[in-house]
Amino acid sequence: MRAKNRPPIRGGKEEARERPLQEKRFDSPLAPPHGGRMETAVIKDIVTDDALLSQPCERATAEDAPIAQDLVDTLLSRDDAACLAANQIGAAKCLFAYLDENDQPHVVYNPTLKKALRPSKAVEACLSREGEAKVTRFDWITVTFEELEDGALVPRKQVFEGWTAQLVQHMIDHCKGKLV
Numbered sequence: 001m002r003a004k005n006r007p008p009i010r011g012g013k014e015e016a017r018e019r020p021l022q023e024k025r026f027d028s029p030l031a032p033p034h035g036g037r038m039e040t041a042v043i044k045d046i047v048t049d050d051a052l053l054s055q056p057c058e059r060a061t062a063e064d065a066p067i068a069q070d071l072v073d074t075l076l077s078r079d080d081a082a083c084l085a086a087n088q089i090g091a092a093k094c095l096f097a098y099l100d101e102n103d104q105p106h107v108v109y110n111p112t113l114k115k116a117l118r119p120s121k122a123v124e125a126c127l128s129r130e131g132e133a134k135v136t137r138f139d140w141i142t143v144t145f146e147e148l149e150d151g152a153l154v155p156r157k158q159v160f161e162g163w164t165a166q167l168v169q170h171m172i173d174h175c176k177g178k179l180v
């Protein structure tokens with residue numbers, strides 16, 4: 001989803017935009033060190049083909065970690081992005097990356113929306129599409145998902161609110177092959 005729709009919380013993206021792109025790209029905490037040097041970031045093109053994006057994604061596994069890395073690298077390389085799903089970079093697996101309110105990247109595997117409260121209207125711009133779309137999103141959600149830890153997926157449960165909840169709902173839709 002495009003970051004420009006983000007409400008102005010503590011400067012957020014505006015501050016991020018001031019930083020040089022290189023710095024953002026290479027401070028990825030997920031980049032594996034190889035002999036003490038950082039891996040070169042892989043920046044993927046964003047898929048815009050509706051036919052590809054409309055296919056529900058397969059369950060992601062720990063073997064999809066390289067996709068997660070490409071997602072984070074691609075997300076951090078763009079000033080206009082707040083989150084990115086794997087099928088938007090050509091991998092039809094159920095995982096996505098998003099930036100939290102401090103612009104830190106997180107990777108979410110196999111999310112399921114469990115509870116949703118406080119529906120409200122929102123306008124979203126998808127990186128894969130032109131223009132904007134009106135949607136109904138919930139302001140408070142509980143999501144179960146998995147995270148990669150020491151090479152294995154471990155179950156998590158988390159409450160998301162506000163802007164981050166909106167991002168996560170947009171991403172869960174992508175995993176289902178649903179576009180705004």
Ligand SMILES: [Zn+2]
Nearest residue numbers: 001126127128
């Ligand atoms: Zn999107």
